[in-house]
Amino acid sequence: MLSFARTMYALYVDGFRSMVLGRQLWKIILIKLVILFGVIKIFFFPDFLATTYSSDHERANHVLSALTMEPTSPPHEHETDQ
Amino acid sequence: MLEQIDWSQVNWARAQFALTAMFHWIFVPLTLGLSFLLAFFESLYVKTGNESWKRITKFWMSLFAVNFTVGIATGLILEFEFGTNWANYSWMVGDIFGAPLAAEGIFAFFIEATFFAVMFFGWNRVSKGFHLFSTWMVAVGSNLSALWILVANGWMQYPVGMAFNPQTARFEMENFWEVLFSPTAIGKFTHATSSGFLLGGLFVVCVSSWFLLKKRHTDMAKKSMAVASVFGLLASIFVIFTGDEAAYTSARVQPMKLAAMEGLYKGETNAGLIMLGILDPSHMPGEDDDPFLFDIKLPGALTLLANRQLDTFVPGVDDLVYGNDAQGIMSTADKISQGRAAIKALTAFKQATNQDDAQAALNTFNRHKEFLGYGYLTSPEQAVPPVGLTFYSFHIMVMLGFLFPLIFLGVLFFLFKGTLENQTWFLRFAVLSLFLGYLAQETGWIVAEVGRQPWAIQGLLPVGVAISDLTTATVQLTFFMFLTLFTVLLIAGIRIMTRQIALGPEE
Numbered sequence: 001m002l003s004f005a006r007t008m009y010a011l012y013v014d015g016f017r018s019m020v021l022g023r024q025l026w027k028i029i030l031i032k033l034v035i036l037f038g039v040i041k042i043f044f045f046p047d048f049l050a051t052t053y054s055s056d057h058e059r060a061n062h063v064l065s066a067l068t069m070e071p072t073s074p075p076h077e078h079e080t081d082q
Numbered sequence: 083m084l085e086q087i088d089w090s091q092v093n094w095a096r097a098q099f100a101l102t103a104m105f106h107w108i109f110v111p112l113t114l115g116l117s118f119l120l121a122f123f124e125s126l127y128v129k130t131g132n133e134s135w136k137r138i139t140k141f142w143m144s145l146f147a148v149n150f151t152v153g154i155a156t157g158l159i160l161e162f163e164f165g166t167n168w169a170n171y172s173w174m175v176g177d178i179f180g181a182p183l184a185a186e187g188i189f190a191f192f193i194e195a196t197f198f199a200v201m202f203f204g205w206n207r208v209s210k211g212f213h214l215f216s217t218w219m220v221a222v223g224s225n226l227s228a229l230w231i232l233v234a235n236g237w238m239q240y241p242v243g244m245a246f247n248p249q250t251a252r253f254e255m256e257n258f259w260e261v262l263f264s265p266t267a268i269g270k271f272t273h274a275t276s277s278g279f280l281l282g283g284l285f286v287v288c289v290s291s292w293f294l295l296k297k298r299h300t301d302m303a304k305k306s307m308a309v310a311s312v313f314g315l316l317a318s319i320f321v322i323f324t325g326d327e328a329a330y331t332s333a334r335v336q337p338m339k340l341a342a343m344e345g346l347y348k349g350e351t352n353a354g355l356i357m358l359g360i361l362d363p364s365h366m367p368g369e370d371d372d373p374f375l376f377d378i379k380l381p382g383a384l385t386l387l388a389n390r391q392l393d394t395f396v397p398g399v400d401d402l403v404y405g406n407d408a409q410g411i412m413s414t415a416d417k418i419s420q421g422r423a424a425i426k427a428l429t430a431f432k433q434a435t436n437q438d439d440a441q442a443a444l445n446t447f448n449r450h451k452e453f454l455g456y457g458y459l460t461s462p463e464q465a466v467p468p469v470g471l472t473f474y475s476f477h478i479m480v481m482l483g484f485l486f487p488l489i490f491l492g493v494l495f496f497l498f499k500g501t502l503e504n505q506t507w508f509l510r511f512a513v514l515s516l517f518l519g520y521l522a523q524e525t526g527w528i529v530a531e532v533g534r535q536p537w538a539i540q541g542l543l544p545v546g547v548a549i550s551d552l553t554t555a556t557v558q559l560t561f562f563m564f565l566t567l568f569t570v571l572l573i574a575g576i577r578i579m580t581r582q583i584a585l586g587p588e589e
Binding site for chain 1 (some may be wrong): 144147148151152154155158159162163165166167169170172173174199200202203204207208248249250251252425428429432547550551552559560563567571574578582
């Protein structure tokens with residue numbers, strides 16, 4: 001078991017060390033993840049119901065309110081976009 | 083409480099979701115197809131011991147890595163958008179989507195993440211057999227990921243195996259297997275994955291054709307093309323059959339989508355299939371004039387496609403909007419009335435102060451709940467999706483779908499004759515065919531998603547009610563932010579990919 005763990009560890013360490021194209025790809029992945037989770041998710045994409053309401057009961061009420069409102073029309077009656 | 087639906091916000095949210103989904107789908111199908119091709123190339127290496135197959139595998143693996151890197155996590159953005167822009171929808175479907183997405187996380191992602199490292203780092207470190215097994219597991223894992231997300235999408239098109247709980251305002255899973263094996267879920271999975279296999283084949287043919295035109299790595303190019311063309315040919319034939327099945331399923335569960343796909347306004351017995359047509363952009367539902375400025379039809383073929391038998395009726399847009407008593411088709415106006423009754427009962431249930439009133443309201447709701455979504459429409463015509471966009475997207479996809487097998491057959495024919503390297507015109511076209519492959523992929527999703535408008539969940543929840551209470555400016559800002567991010571990512575991906583192709587395989 002221990003030797004298997006060592007083998008796997010060495011596989012990853014040597015693999016990362018010997019990467020050529022992979023280094024560039026990992027940079028892209030890391031930059032992308034930082035932008036997505038460190039910036040976009042935190043500052044621009046909060047979970048609307050989770051941040052606006054504190055309990056599931058309130059969230060359910062909000063959605064029920066939306067489901068029981070009077071229907072509204074779009075500014076223009078139906079148009080096909082041909 | 084939402085007092086007014088901001089329709090411009092709805093449309094910006096839709097546009098943002100479409101942008102993200104279409105960007106995401108640039109990378110997914112190539113992952114699905116190329117992963118299996120890698121497994122085939124490596125299987126040939128293990129079986130024959132021929133080192134050239136190993137070089138071939140490693141070369142295509144490097145391109146697979148670039149595609150995977152640029153595409154990775156773009157699907158997560160869709161989940162961001164669910165929580166932020168589509169809060170009502172997310173809340174309502176949480177119980178349904180939870181199971182498939184959890185399954186994706188546990189099974190598919192685990193398999194991919196585990197065997198990815200072995201596939202890339204394991205050459206000469208693990209046995210040939212185990213490395214090959216890892217490559218196959220990456221292919222299986224990638225396609226398993228697709229299964230779960232397509233099951234979720236299939237449920238939106240045909241919501242089964244659930245019940246609406248008016249207390250929690252959620253659709254709750256009643257039968258997981260009904261959700262998993264619904265005809266739309268199976269149809270989506272088979273059609274989307276096989277189209278991915280087709281694209282993988284086209285990708286290898288495109289890049290290999292470029293090598294042949296440049297007179298570089300010709301042996302590798304021809305070997306790659308031989309395998310990719312057999313795989314691509316089988317996939318492209320399978321795509322035609324799965325596409326036919328998807329259209330048949332649409333006729334059963336989304337007849338309005340099928341009518342829009344074919345530009346069929348007045349339903350017909352033995353309806354013809356439009357081979358080529360130009361819609362009259364001014365034609366509106368309910369009008370008696372010809373909706374086509376020009377069309378070529380294959381008589382009776384649409385009826386065969388939709389019903390699997392001749393002398394049967396295929397409903398058109400007008401039949402579905404205004405009803406057709408002779409064919410037993412309920413009008414959208416009647417569905418709106420039923421939907422309004424469901425909404426009224428839901429309101430009464432919400433306001434009920436005692437058990438008896440609540441139960442009475444619930445009984446009324448259950449009688450009309452099938453048409454709940456229609457209650458939010460203010461005119462029957464709102465149930466019609468954008469016909470032009472759906473029609474043209476469908477026909478572009480279908481025409482390309484019949485072209486792809488010919489490309490693969492052409493490659494195999496010239497390979498067999500030993501003259502492929504001399505067919506300059508064909509090789510140039512083969513290079514361009516990859517872009518046609520992407521066009522078919524994207525138009526396919528336009529058909530699937532635009533064709534089901536105005537519904538977020540077919541018949542139960544229109545997009546206008548599915549959204550969050552946000553300002554239009556907020557959604558616009560993030561739309562342009564993503565547009566910029568995606569453009570930069572795409573340019574980076576293409577540059578790295580083309581540079582890697584130019585380098586070619588290790589000699």
